[in-house]
Amino acid sequence: MMKKCFSFLVLLGCCSVMSLAQQKRSGTPAPAADTAKRQAPAAPKPPQTGPKPFKEVITAKANTRKGLFTVHKVEDKWYFELADSLLGRDVLVVNRISKAPINTRAGFFGYAGDEINENVIRFEKGPNHKIFLRNISYSVYAKDSSKPMYKSVQNSNIQPIAAAFDIKAFSNDSTGFVIDVTDFINSDNDILFFASYFKSSLRIGGVQLDKSYISDIKTFPINTEIKTVKTYNKTPAPSPFPGMPVAPAGNATFELNSSLVLLPKVPMRPRFYDDRVAYFTTEYTDFDADPQGVKDISLITRWRLEPKDEDLEKYKRGELVEPKKPIIFYIDPNTPEKWIPYLILGVNDWQKAFEKAGFKNAIMARRAPTPQEDSTWSLEDARYSAVVYKPSEIPNARGPHVHDPRSGEILESHIDWYHNVMSLLRNWYLIQASPSDPRARTAHFEDSLMGDLIRFVSSHEVGHTLGLPHNMGASAATPVEKLRDKAWVEAHGHTSSIMDYARFNYVAQPEDKIGIAGLYPRIGEYDLWSIEWGYKLLPGKTEEEEKDILNDWVKSRYANKRLRFLHADGVDPRAQTESLGDDNMKANEYGIKNLKWIIPQLPKWLNEKGENYKSLDAVYDEVYNTFSRYIGHAVTHIGGVYTDLKTTDQDGAVYTVVPKTVQKEALAFLQKNLFTTPTWLLSKSILEKVSSPVEDKISGLQDTWLGALLNSTRLQRLITSTNRDANAYHIDEFMNDLKKGIWSELPARAPIDNYRRNLQKSFVERLSALSTITPAAGGGGGGGITISFGPSVDVKKTDIISVARGTLRTLKAEIAAAIPAYTDRMSRYHLQDLSERIDRVLNPR
Numbered sequence: 001m002m003k004k005c006f007s008f009l010v011l012l013g014c015c016s017v018m019s020l021a022q023q024k025r026s027g028t029p030a031p032a033a034d035t036a037k038r039q040a041p042a043a044p045k046p047p048q049t050g051p052k053p054f055k056e057v058i059t060a061k062a063n064t065r066k067g068l069f070t071v072h073k074v075e076d077k078w079y080f081e082l083a084d085s086l087l088g089r090d091v092l093v094v095n096r097i098s099k100a101p102i103n104t105r106a107g108f109f110g111y112a113g114d115e116i117n118e119n120v121i122r123f124e125k126g127p128n129h130k131i132f133l134r135n136i137s138y139s140v141y142a143k144d145s146s147k148p149m150y151k152s153v154q155n156s157n158i159q160p161i162a163a164a165f166d167i168k169a170f171s172n173d174s175t176g177f178v179i180d181v182t183d184f185i186n187s188d189n190d191i192l193f194f195a196s197y198f199k200s201s202l203r204i205g206g207v208q209l210d211k212s213y214i215s216d217i218k219t220f221p222i223n224t225e226i227k228t229v230k231t232y233n234k235t236p237a238p239s240p241f242p243g244m245p246v247a248p249a250g251n252a253t254f255e256l257n258s259s260l261v262l263l264p265k266v267p268m269r270p271r272f273y274d275d276r277v278a279y280f281t282t283e284y285t286d287f288d289a290d291p292q293g294v295k296d297i298s299l300i301t302r303w304r305l306e307p308k309d310e311d312l313e314k315y316k317r318g319e320l321v322e323p324k325k326p327i328i329f330y331i332d333p334n335t336p337e338k339w340i341p342y343l344i345l346g347v348n349d350w351q352k353a354f355e356k357a358g359f360k361n362a363i364m365a366r367r368a369p370t371p372q373e374d375s376t377w378s379l380e381d382a383r384y385s386a387v388v389y390k391p392s393e394i395p396n397a398r399g400p401h402v403h404d405p406r407s408g409e410i411l412e413s414h415i416d417w418y419h420n421v422m423s424l425l426r427n428w429y430l431i432q433a434s435p436s437d438p439r440a441r442t443a444h445f446e447d448s449l450m451g452d453l454i455r456f457v458s459s460h461e462v463g464h465t466l467g468l469p470h471n472m473g474a475s476a477a478t479p480v481e482k483l484r485d486k487a488w489v490e491a492h493g494h495t496s497s498i499m500d501y502a503r504f505n506y507v508a509q510p511e512d513k514i515g516i517a518g519l520y521p522r523i524g525e526y527d528l529w530s531i532e533w534g535y536k537l538l539p540g541k542t543e544e545e546e547k548d549i550l551n552d553w554v555k556s557r558y559a560n561k562r563l564r565f566l567h568a569d570g571v572d573p574r575a576q577t578e579s580l581g582d583d584n585m586k587a588n589e590y591g592i593k594n595l596k597w598i599i600p601q602l603p604k605w606l607n608e609k610g611e612n613y614k615s616l617d618a619v620y621d622e623v624y625n626t627f628s629r630y631i632g633h634a635v636t637h638i639g640g641v642y643t644d645l646k647t648t649d650q651d652g653a654v655y656t657v658v659p660k661t662v663q664k665e666a667l668a669f670l671q672k673n674l675f676t677t678p679t680w681l682l683s684k685s686i687l688e689k690v691s692s693p694v695e696d697k698i699s700g701l702q703d704t705w706l707g708a709l710l711n712s713t714r715l716q717r718l719i720t721s722t723n724r725d726a727n728a729y730h731i732d733e734f735m736n737d738l739k740k741g742i743w744s745e746l747p748a749r750a751p752i753d754n755y756r757r758n759l760q761k762s763f764v765e766r767l768s769a770l771s772t773i774t775p776a777a778g779g780g781g782g783g784g785i786t787i788s789f790g791p792s793v794d795v796k797k798t799d800i801i802s803v804a805r806g807t808l809r810t811l812k813a814e815i816a817a818a819i820p821a822y823t824d825r826m827s828r829y830h831l832q833d834l835s836e837r838i839d840r841v842l843n844p845r
Helices: 002-026 032-039 148-156 182-186 196-202 309-316 337-348 351-355 421-433 447-465 480-484 486-492 525-535 543-557 584-605 614-635 660-675 684-690 697-709 712-724 731-742 754-772 799-821 825-842
Strands: 063-065 070-074 077-083 090-099 115-126 130-136 161-170 176-180 204-207 213-219 223-234 251-262 281-286 295-300 327-331 363-367 385-390 409-412 414-418 641-643 655-657
Touching: 063 213, 070 213, 077 182, 182 213, 182 223, 196 204, 327 337, 337 363, 337 447, 351 363, 351 525, 414 447, 421 447, 421 584, 421 614, 480 486, 480 584, 525 543, 584 614, 584 660, 584 684, 614 660, 614 684, 614 697, 660 697, 660 731, 697 754, 712 731, 712 799, 731 754, 731 799, 754 799, 754 825, 799 825
Parallel strands: 327 363, 327 385, 385 414
Antiparallel strands: 063 070, 070 077, 077 176, 090 115, 090 251, 115 130, 130 161, 161 176, 204 223, 213 223, 223 251, 281 295, 641 655
16 A cells, blocks of 8 residues: 555656646746645655664675674675674773884883783673673672672672664574674774873874774684774874974874683682782672671682593592693794794793693693694784794893683783893893803803793793792792702702792802703792692682682691792892892802902903994993892891781791891991992903993992982881880991991091092981981982882981981081091091081081
């Protein structure tokens, strides 16, 4: 009936038009009302809303790829076909740079392979034929859905809708939905692309849509890979000079890869964090765990290693079994061929650690497959872990990982291997091990030696990807003299963990004849123990039973200091970067002895025909840095506190003040090796080639570490320590000991040389700063090292200012008494000057 009516109206319209034409030809006007009525246009048809038939959207021209999301490309449009079973499932989004511009970098970031954002998303069906994309957070949690608290938590933490898509069509079998993702992928959003803080650090702004496009979308069984080219406005760097105009920064074009990875429907069973072993963590606030409050929960991050179903009983009996899914790292095909075997060995070295957890062949490295071997393999594919080689000047390597925030399950890792890490390895090994290893006495190491060093760094970074943080305290368990015992150190290693920053055995002396087994870091006792604690499964045990068993494991091993984890808090001198042995002062005396042996050899070792002195300069500078670290190790003892984390079912103190005798020993080490001018550093044959006479590194070094000693938070720890222990090192005694060493010339009326005059001026200036101002949080009174650990201190409300002013009064009197006996002009001028400076502080006008 409708069709007939429509035909009739069309026919009538045609007749009316013909009649009007005839009237015009005959000169007889049509009535005005009739003309207006006949000329009125037909009402437009309303646009069709809602899904269309599948074949109208996904036409015969479609290029279709099946996987996690079935992907259709129709001309310039990209469609996702979402199965109904995917609605409500958590999908992890990992965004990385595939190709980077050369002029947009910030420190370690901005290179191909870098992760730039990470999110968990969830698709859900909305009203009005919509699919909503939510950005999911697991920071707040209530586990038991049967309790009222669960609903309350859900109501107060609704997940934001990040995007909405019209359902363009239903799947052919009506079990899925087709959405157009073209505009969403082409836009600049923080789901698929840069997190805002990365954009800020790389100085990039808005996306330029006309210079950006979707390159390709591939889809696999559990992941979909989106590759785009994005061009951003590049914001200019700040002008180095006020008022100087800044040139336009131009554009920055990146190739980006977004991996959408389906998270397991049933999350891995988590393992709860323990400070005494330590892993990287994922955290949330639990409203169920504490019936009288809330509890912050930390879960360790670890890979899901499980025995095959047929091997479960063997595993329970303690037999080694292969996991269902081993951890596999692929080596970036762009890696120089000669280093690939060493990177592989660095990964495979961890196999023995996983045997402690009951698994064999649990971790391994492989060469990346060629396109002929596997055309689907991609370095950006989030299913694959890799060691990514980066042509960077940064002398470093990094071992990050991506994990499921619900359980801590590590899903994949891309180890960042920066090319210039080899220069760092060369400098470290030459300076720390050349007294024992003649192979290190050259500017360019043999490939076999460099390969060994690469293997060690590879193992260290892999440890991070397994969930292990730095254990800076591992080396503190080794008696110093054992580091010189060839048989012992070659059997046990110079540190119990490769996750320590222990580098190489710098304590060993040339006459000790220590071999490479006693010089190189290796996977040690602590590493074996930590992997056992984190990865060994306890089948059949409840969550609470497992926690009790793990706690008993820790307590049973706690007495073994080589299995102890110590947090590097800047206050515990046992947990310091680059330190060795159970006695820092003794170990570093050996280290300084080796530095003194090395310096005269450097011009000969680094003599490169036809080259400038760049290598000599770099290594000589690293000698200074190494010496500075040795000094820093001693400084940490002053006001230091040992921290041994324990649970309530363990006896003994958690916090113990470093004994007074040890603190005084540390200060004596500083007086001898730093404040007594280290003239051995002043090699004329080197300085005249690499350093202008205007540079004074020694005075700078002395001032820096003096500032660290007189840091207000360190001084306050000395005060609070004596509140707990009357036998602790008192601040006034420390200040007097420090003054006596720095001003040792006064009692003997001995001449004061230029370096000592500079040091004494620094002492007065720093005490003056403590006496007259309140330093900023963590401040040390101006200049130098101001890094501090602990709350900020207002010196005007503590004994610090009283002791500082009292020390200046005493010093002024000592200077006044000494001046008449000084006959050399520079010493007298110096003393008169400082006397006047002190007077201005104590008696301001």
